[in-house]
Amino acid sequence: MKLYNDKLAPNPRRVRIFLAEKGIHVPTEDIAIMKGEHKSPEHRARNAFGQLPVLELDDGTHISESVAICRYFEELNPDPPLMGASPKEKALVEMWQRQIEFNLFMPVAMTFRHTHPAMGALETQIAPWGELNKERAQKSLQWLDQSLAGKEFITGRNFSIADITAMCAIDFGRIWRFAIPTELENARRWHAAVAARPSAKA
Secondary structure: OEEEEOOOOHHHHHHHHHHHHHOOOOOEEEOOHHHOHHHOHHHHOOOOOOOOOEEEOOOOOEEEOHHHHHHHHHHHOOOOOOOOOOHHHHHHHHHHHHHHHHHHHHHHHHHHHHHOHHHOOOOOOOHHHHHHHHHHHHHHHHHHHHHOOOOOEOOEOOOOHHHHHHHHHHHHHHHHOOOOOOOOHHHHHHHHHHHOOHHHHO
């Protein structure tokens, strides 16, 4: 088993944090996106879109998409549950995970891809789209702050993949100076707590 990884990209980091929370070690092979290595014929044979991460199983199966990879490990190692335990919890984690991914993670990523000079060689950049997503990401922080009122973690009392996705989005956004405003006390309290977890360093 092997995880194809990029140490700088947010999606592989989601999987690494998930594995760290589970106490699972998987060998990694780094593929540098900024050097274009993810577009090589070898990697496209693993993922036709040239994306990362990719989990390679011992039987040669390749699993792409961060949440799908996490689901694989959740099914193999259900404790601690990071995708919910009861049917209700599983549904709520899935709900929050999707909302965080579409309303925060994707706008942060689109801002980087369409406004950062470093992406010019890899992306057909559309600056107005990047600026629009910057506004969307900043508004989503207000939504996140309100959602965290009275809660330790995004889904309630338990740390989950939704927290992982949100933390990775916010941390990745620092590359274009994205930050939680001082007045958003719930979000700042939550981020300090999840960033202090040992898995955040994975």
